[in-house]
Amino acid sequence: MRHLIAIPLALSLLAAPAMSQDAVEDDEGRGFSLMERGAQLFFRGMMDEMEPALRDLRALAEDLGPELQDFVSEMGPALRGVLERVEDWSAYHPPEILDNGDIIMRRKADRPPLADPSDDVDI
Template identity: 60%
Template sequence: MRAALLAVCLAAAPAAAQESAPETSEEEDGLSLMEEGARLFFRGIMSELDPALRELEGLTRELEPAVRDFAREMGPALRDLLGRVEDWSAYHPPEMLPNGDIIMRRKEPLEEPPAETEAPSGPVDL
């Protein structure tokens, strides 16, 4: 009997050792797979966009002096225009006419104030 009990205890020890490994739930596995997929996706997007972003950076370096000159020359006129226009959403985009003039049309024309009737020039009877 001792031998049988010893055999059962020795056989159960390896089985218990195998079961002691931590189990992960299906949700945790799915979440980690989703995280890894998202990480790979964004890494791929960044590697694709990197050359375009570097090219854009070079373009901005080239255009910076021209933009600074434009702002210096046109700044006062643009400030004046911004002071005159109260609501930009009330206007259509600017249009260039054949003669080179640039106009901005209102989306809805202003209502004309009612014309005042002329008062009679003679004496008024009350």
């Protein structure tokens, strides 16, 4: 009687690895499930598609890098002064560039006036 139970048990244990054949090996021989392998292929495809755009972005950054450094070195102190003076950026309209090149920031009309009128000076 024990032999009758042992034979189906042995056969089921031998068949178990054959039924779970959804593991796939990658290039280095590591085993992954089909879902993991599919995710890897998806993200590899995304990286391959984005590579030309990232290359172009890197070239643009290399071209603009020196110009941005010059801008920061020249405008940094003035921008720091503006950031220190303005407490609530939501109280202002977006900056406007006038015909003569001046940049102005108008305070919104529905906001309370500034406490100190000297705060409304050129920087």
